[in-house]
Amino acid sequence: MQCKDVEFVVEQEGFAPLPEAAQAHVATCSHCQEYVTDLATIVSVANELPAEVEPPARVWVSLQAQLELEGIIKTPAISTQGERSPWWRGFRDLFRSRALATATVGALIVAAGVLQLRQPPGGPAVPAGPSWQIPFAQTAKVLNEQEVDLKNIQLASTSPVDDSFRQNLQQVDDFIAVCERRMQAAPEDDLAREYLSNAYQQKAELLSAMMDREGSVH
């Protein structure tokens, strides 16, 4: 057995206990001894980590917005099976494990890369159907829900900072409306799409900042 075989065995079966053949190799190989020791240390430290706290909803909102804005995910087709949980709830469940989170993000990036490579040179293929006609529709829906929740919480606040947040949120909403009208009139306007994408990104960040402040001050 060689070093790469040991790595393969560890990857497939774990290292506690190692198969006999692997143990024999590790006993004579300083490189593999270090490798196994490092892994044991990592597992030991990981076991001492405190229980994970579930991230707040805004993290998933921002993540979804970012993924959608970067074209890594697309607005799903209109559901015909009645009301279902938003996809990001399932996504959140998937992310409960850090290993899975890393793997999922990696898979999404690879998938996005493959999809981009497969795009014909004439531009992205736009499937027919209503769900592709409104850019960032799912992001808009989630952000608007968050906005309504926040407004309900913040109605009584007269702090200058909250005022500033509200005024700027209104500005972003107005700008989004302008860009969306433009996109409806000229769906292939890349500049409008870019500004709309940026506006949604800013809205997600602004809502996140408002929620953070809400949590820390009030």
Place this chain on the structure above:
Amino acid sequence: MGIGMMGLAASRSDLGLAALRPDLKRGILPVLAAATFLCSGLPAAAAGQHLEKHFTVNARPVVVIHNVANGRIEVKSWKTKEVDVVASQTSDKIGFDMEQAGDRIDVTANILDTSAQPRELEASLLLTVPEETELQLKTETGLIYVEQVMGDMTLESVAGDVHLKEVSGYIIVRTTEGSLVCTQCAGKLDFKSISGGAQVLQPALTNVSLFTTSGNILFDGDFVRTGLYTMKSGKGLVEVRFSGNDSFDLKAQTATGTVDNRAAAYLKPDSHGVKHLATKFTKGLFGTVGQGLAKVELSSYSGTIRILKRD
């Protein structure tokens, strides 16, 4: 509050004084006057609260400030390997936490009384740091002012402006409505805001990315050869003033705004073999100044893009 309570106490005393004997009045009045005078001085004493701390550092320190109160954060540099922090506050409703962990200094202003009025929550910080220092500053409404500091910095503000003078490094600025004025800055600059504007004056920046939804952008200075410059505003004015010695490729686009080209005499067709054309949805201006060594991309969705050679 001290004044208010004293005023109430004085009113009650005035009501009772009419019934008192004249000799007693003569005795009480000076005492009341003195008490009023002393109590009215209490808020002034609170306004003068100062806290100063020195932290000795070895190498390039990292200074982290989180100021949730209203107030100015000012950072200047010296040649001493020390971080000096002077905090001043208007009331005791704000508390400062300062700690050192190796070469990291953390300063946090906390609100101790959430019912406090905005004017009671004013806290300013004056820092003197080694010339090579990394900064992470976060505030809500006050000005952030940094002068002559070399090091990466992240500066965040909601409504406060950010003024930088003679700083260098990778500079990240995020505001909601605060504006940025960056004078004689070097390195890389990344600015994002919703309604804040940005002015970049006499820079030596090799990489600039400015984005605002409704603020204005002004770039007045030289473009470093091989530098990359991106300036975008949703609704505001994007103005670039270049020098006759500059060398850059220009790409300017707007969806519904206007392009005000006041540098037609300097702008030649792109000489690098790539023919740029505006799409049917945008108005564009493409060209090269000099040899086209730097790359400048300007856009405004509905505002004006102005390009001119400065005098």
